[in-house]
Amino acid sequence: MEKENLGRRQVLAVIGGALALGGLQACGDDDNDGTTTPPEQPATGPQVADYPYDQHIAATYQIDPAKVRELAYQAYYNGGCCHGAFSGLIDHLSETVGQPFNLIPRTFGQFGAGGIAGYGSICGSILGGILIINSIVSKADVRTNMLTDLMRWYERESFPKYVPVTIAPNEAGKTTLDFTNVAALQVVPGSHLCHASVSTWCAANGVSTKSADKLARCSRLTADVAGKVAEMLNAYLSTGTYAGPAAIDDVSAGCLGCHGPATTVRPVASGMSCTSCHSDKTTGHP
Amino acid sequence: MEKENLGRRQVLAVIGGALALGGLQACGDDDNDGTTTPPEQPATGPQVADYPYDQHIAATYQIDPAKVRELAYQAYYNGGCCHGAFSGLIDHLSETVGQPFNLIPRTFGQFGAGGIAGYGSICGSILGGILIINSIVSKADVRTNMLTDLMRWYERESFPKYVPVTIAPNEAGKTTLDFTNVAALQVVPGSHLCHASVSTWCAANGVSTKSADKLARCSRLTADVAGKVAEMLNAYLSTGTYAGPAAIDDVSAGCLGCHGPATTVRPVASGMSCTSCHSDKTTGHP
Numbered sequence A, B: 001m002e003k004e005n006l007g008r009r010q011v012l013a014v015i016g017g018a019l020a021l022g023g024l025q026a027c028g029d030d031d032n033d034g035t036t037t038p039p040e041q042p043a044t045g046p047q048v049a050d051y052p053y054d055q056h057i058a059a060t061y062q063i064d065p066a067k068v069r070e071l072a073y074q075a076y077y078n079g080g081c082c083h084g085a086f087s088g089l090i091d092h093l094s095e096t097v098g099q100p101f102n103l104i105p106r107t108f109g110q111f112g113a114g115g116i117a118g119y120g121s122i123c124g125s126i127l128g129g130i131l132i133i134n135s136i137v138s139k140a141d142v143r144t145n146m147l148t149d150l151m152r153w154y155e156r157e158s159f160p161k162y163v164p165v166t167i168a169p170n171e172a173g174k175t176t177l178d179f180t181n182v183a184a185l186q187v188v189p190g191s192h193l194c195h196a197s198v199s200t201w202c203a204a205n206g207v208s209t210k211s212a213d214k215l216a217r218c219s220r221l222t223a224d225v226a227g228k229v230a231e232m233l234n235a236y237l238s239t240g241t242y243a244g245p246a247a248i249d250d251v252s253a254g255c256l257g258c259h260g261p262a263t264t265v266r267p268v269a270s271g272m273s274c275t276s277c278h279s280d281k282t283t284g285h286p
Helices: A002-016 A065-076 A080-096 A108-112 A124-136 A140-156 A179-185 A194-205 A212-239 A250-259 B002-016 B065-076 B080-096 B108-112 B124-136 B140-156 B179-185 B194-205 B212-239 B250-259
Strands: none
Touching: A065 A080, A065 A212, A080 A108, A080 A124, A080 A212, A108 A124, A108 B124, A108 B140, A124 A140, A124 A212, A124 B108, A140 A212, A140 B108, A179 A212, A194 A212, B065 B080, B065 B212, B080 B108, B080 B124, B080 B212, B108 B124, B124 B140, B124 B212, B140 B212, B179 B212, B194 B212
């Protein structure tokens, strides 16, 4: 139980004065078991409690979306979609910003795989990205716009897009579809929910959700989402605000014309597209 | 910008040696604006990075679900459903366990209101509870069972149940329904998604999603969910495991008989109930 000795190690580290702002990195997952050794606890510099974290990021700082995408793609195979997006962003922020990102548990996102514990709820890569946006963006209205725009973007985007720098060892030689021509495999999910997104893609490509092809799709989608989050955060960090979100689609706007949140007859409070789940309500509905 | 001075304050705190394991508390939200002053950073004791946190909790420890429910109910009116559940549990754990719970930003859950930024996705109280379970439970298989059981329990439970100790100031005198007879207002949501859960309840009770009645319902539901999470964690902490999850309902099991995750023809990987959203597929479907 190495972790139980950290209290003494932290004391020694503080006495030694070895801990400087931004100089720490979370140790890598050398044995690929999804666990890491936490860094020594620094006495100075931004802490996890000093939230949100945009106050600790230099005005000129920008995330490298390309690096985040590859980190997210590789990490998918060590903990799933939410872990891929979460740790891809956290690892890059730890390396380039330092505290407090290197003090956050980098495996925290493993619970979100498969729409949270395989339940098929919100796509884990979206949830991982949401947790990072929420960690950084201090303005509540801007945060709301960014989270809405991320989920709406996901509904409408063709996935997967990412072309890995290095094919992950757990993927190599196992797929039946040709991911070198990734554009031919792309499908618009229509929903930000895992089970809808995965089912739509698997049905279109004639593979099961248990296949290596599904993993290859979701690992690239995880890279796409993590990269999108990086670009959104760069826009926010460079301007202090965020343009958007995109408007809801016309069909769903029509639904809300009668079933808007303020009515007392079957009201709906939702920013989601209605059409992907409620297709029976969008054709022949009074 | 008081937070920017924390580095110096932390140094002073370390030098003074005033920080002892478990002796810190997150300062209260005295001005009810949803923000708090983080505690001084302790040099010793469990840190946020020392994750998951069951290793820092005494074997005999149990959460007080009644206290968590009232905290969650009150906090709902200062930041929404996810904040209510998240901060209700965090505040209680900070007070009774101490580190590292008192080092976690207690307002982190505000992003989750209304199914994440009002988008109508996963119920925020569920998401807040999930983040706390994930913070504590170190066994991945047990964690998966607990998260699945929580979402499935939510789908099937009659909400709201909670009777507040003190009616929140922002609720008092504003409701049109009689919440003193809460059993008469209860509805089974059928789905763990916010927009479905809220719409079903509002339609059954003839109120809008913008009403004070909806807030009164969701604040009590937030207490119900936070209390359920407390009870689930108590079961885990006292036994090291968790019985469950409950099985998927028979109709959905029937759906998965043809559309299970392993088929290549319209496969579905989901633990959610199919019937609440896909009613057109459960009657007259081939």
